[in-house]
Amino acid sequence: MGSSTMVKVRNILIGGEKPCICVPVIGVDREQVLREAEEVCRKKPDLIEWRADFFQAIHDQNSVLATAKELRNVTEDIPILFTVRSEREGGQPIPLDGQEVQQLIEAICKSRVVDLVDYELAYGERIAPVRRAADEGGVRLVVSRHYFDGTPSKETLVAEMRQAEQCGADIAKVAVMPKSPQDVLTLLQATEEARRELSIPLITMAMGGLGAITRLAGWLFGSAVTFAVGKQSSAPGQIPIDEVRTVLSILQMYSQ
Ligand SMILES: O=C1C[C@@](O)(C(=O)O)C[C@@H](O)[C@@H]1O
Numbered sequence: 634m635g636s637s638t639m640v641k642v643r644n645i646l647i648g649g650e651k652p653c654i655c656v657p658v659i660g661v662d663r664e665q666v667l668r669e670a671e672e673v674c675r676k677k678p679d680l681i682e683w684r685a686d687f688f689q690a691i692h693d694q695n696s697v698l699a700t701a702k703e704l705r706n707v708t709e710d711i712p713i714l715f716t717v718r719s720e721r722e723g724g725q726p727i728p729l730d731g732q733e734v735q736q737l738i739e740a741i742c743k744s745r746v747v748d749l750v751d752y753e754l755a756y757g758e759r760i761a762p763v764r765r766a767a768d769e770g771g772v773r774l775v776v777s778r779h780y781f782d783g784t785p786s787k788e789t790l791v792a793e794m795r796q797a798e799q800c801g802a803d804i805a806k807v808a809v810m811p812k813s814p815q816d817v818l819t820l821l822q823a824t825e826e827a828r829r830e831l832s833i834p835l836i837t838m839a840m841g842g843l844g845a846i847t848r849l850a851g852w853l854f855g856s857a858v859t860f861a862v863g864k865q866s867s868a869p870g871q872i873p874i875d876e877v878r879t880v881l882s883i884l885q886m887y888s889q
Pocket of ligand 1: 657
């Protein structure tokens with residue numbers, strides 16, 4: 634099929650000709666989140682990710698919704714991706730179980746204060762109701778899978794992106810932790826194959842130092858978004874946004 638579908642979110646196009654840069658915000662409370670967001674917005678990322686698993690009041694839905702609303706005022710037209718990364722996939726320990734996370738994500742979708750939500754492929758049957766809530770709120774759904782301890786086979790990675798699409802994802806995302814240059818190639822090959830097969834945009838990265846190349850050149854293989862550091866890093870191997878932007882612009886200039 635080939636990834637023909639682009640996802641338009643506010644003023645940006647995900648899966649278009651240019652790669653998008655997403656910067657995480659990982660503050661632990663309202664003040665930190667808003668201050669960090671103000672600071673990173675000055676660097677003009679294409680997207681902001683609120684990693685709400687770092688937020689200490691995550692158990693208090695009203696507080697999460699109120700902070701998301703304030704974040705919206707800070708980021709203005711920069712789209713917000715709302716993520717509660719599970720501990721098993723590299724996130725912070727949080728006092729919510731699977732059902733409570735689902736309820737929170739659905740509430741966030743329906744509140745319409747964010748533009749995209751991340752939900753893990755491992756949640757399985759819970760994805761369908763989240764998809765419906767996303768539709769209700771006009772929110773885009775990113776279905777993700779993270780391997781913090783290694784890199785599965787290319788076939789597994791492609792199958793997971795395919796499964797994400799079948800579950801109704803608007804965007805499929807996979808992250809791996811390479812232990813060798815071969816693992817980095819596996820991630821890039823899986824990206825390139827999935828790009829040819831699937832119709833939704835992909836976000837892929839290899840983490841850590843070995844994987845840094847994928848954060849800079851992954852879009853040439855089909856990764857539509859790269860995560861970069863605005864103020865604080867949310868995963869190993871992320872590179873500061875200004876440096877990512879410089880390299881992307883050089884690659885874009887000479888890869889036409
Ligand atoms: O899924 C991802 C990608 C990421 O893990 C990275 O490696 O850049 C960073 C996370 O904040 C984000 O949710």
